[in-house]
Amino acid sequence: MTRHPFDCDFRVTAEQKIQFRRDGYVKLDGFLNEQVLRMLRDRVEVEMHRETDNSTTPALYRVKYGVESDKDSVFELLARRYFRQTLTDLTDDDLFFTGEQIFEVEQNADIGSTWHVGVDSFGYQYAEEFGCTLWAPLQSVNARGQRGGMAYVPQHVISGEWVFEQIEPALVSTLRAKEKAGISTSAGDYVSMRHGVLNSPAMLEILESHRVEDDFEPGDALLFNKMVVHRGVALEEGPLAKRAAYVMRFVEAGSRYDLQRARNLDYPTQRYRKGLFAYKPLTRKPIEIAEAGAAEGDLISECAYFGDPDRRMLRRSFALE
Numbered sequence: 001m002t003r004h005p006f007d008c009d010f011r012v013t014a015e016q017k018i019q020f021r022r023d024g025y026v027k028l029d030g031f032l033n034e035q036v037l038r039m040l041r042d043r044v045e046v047e048m049h050r051e052t053d054n055s056t057t058p059a060l061y062r063v064k065y066g067v068e069s070d071k072d073s074v075f076e077l078l079a080r081r082y083f084r085q086t087l088t089d090l091t092d093d094d095l096f097f098t099g100e101q102i103f104e105v106e107q108n109a110d111i112g113s114t115w116h117v118g119v120d121s122f123g124y125q126y127a128e129e130f131g132c133t134l135w136a137p138l139q140s141v142n143a144r145g146q147r148g149g150m151a152y153v154p155q156h157v158i159s160g161e162w163v164f165e166q167i168e169p170a171l172v173s174t175l176r177a178k179e180k181a182g183i184s185t186s187a188g189d190y191v192s193m194r195h196g197v198l199n200s201p202a203m204l205e206i207l208e209s210h211r212v213e214d215d216f217e218p219g220d221a222l223l224f225n226k227m228v229v230h231r232g233v234a235l236e237e238g239p240l241a242k243r244a245a246y247v248m249r250f251v252e253a254g255s256r257y258d259l260q261r262a263r264n265l266d267y268p269t270q271r272y273r274k275g276l277f278a279y280k281p282l283t284r285k286p287i288e289i290a291e292a293g294a295a296e297g298d299l300i301s302e303c304a305y306f307g308d309p310d311r312r313m314l315r316r317s318f319a320l321e
Helices: 014-023 034-048 072-078 081-091 161-180 187-196 201-210 259-272 284-291
Strands: 025-028 062-064 095-106 131-137 150-152 221-225 230-232 242-252
Touching: 014 025, 014 081, 034 072, 034 095, 034 242, 072 081, 081 095, 081 131, 081 221, 081 242, 150 221, 161 187, 161 259, 187 259, 259 284
Parallel strands: none
Antiparallel strands: 025 221, 062 095, 095 242, 131 221, 131 242, 150 230
16 A cells, blocks of 8 residues: 555554643654645645734734635545544544644744633533644744743643633623623723633742743644643744744544533623724634534534534544554
8 A cells, every 4th residue: 555645653652641641731752744744834834824814913923723725635634544543542532623723923022822721722612521732833942942832731730620611601700790780891801801810920830830841843743632721932032033833623523512602702702892803813713613503512523614524533443444
């Protein structure tokens, strides 16, 4: 059988499985080969020069979350046996690919993002259901040099589970209660509450003292679950003018649509509307799934929002064939 250009001899180790279960993340050295990197760099180049409302240019970095390019090459990557086997072995579950994002940081143009968990990125499934992110920088990351990578905290130290299950649902109910009591609220109040919980002085001290920041070479990747507290790190002085990263999101294959969570995430757009965002917010995606016909409790893998569902599925049985 002819070897596909995206094929790789990567194999998961027992130690990596243990680390992923314990810490919620694992670094995968040499996970993507040069042909995959070339495809992803071409994808980034095309998307970052495409003008749509699916891109943002905030003070932190440029983000492209509605990648419009044809997905055939991405589906070809998902179809590789090593890729499917790696992700299903580590997560011990069948997975469904829900989307891709591109992040680009420029030298000295940002201060890094605040600590957060994957509430926005996984705002369409129930809190208790599994979701994970594959993050792959397309240029080198030197954690003791120019930096520009990621910082993360092992979930056995601090897990973001409570943010998903308690804090996030309480944000909207708190704002509504204030409005009912005659106290005016603003988009700034919403943003302050959302980011304040994990970025208070006490929490910052805990997170910064337990943070992990690794070196990466092109081809390396980081897999982490949605409960891992993490943040982007600024790209400092050095030879790179900018650093791009390609991101893929996956949920457990049996995930169901959480309409109330989607509505909560869409609340600030609906309540404060014009002037809140200069671009289409990431938090619109969960409610757009409903607008495409999904109802509460529907299987996400069967929602019309996601085209080519069979090509998005990563099954353990397939990986072992």
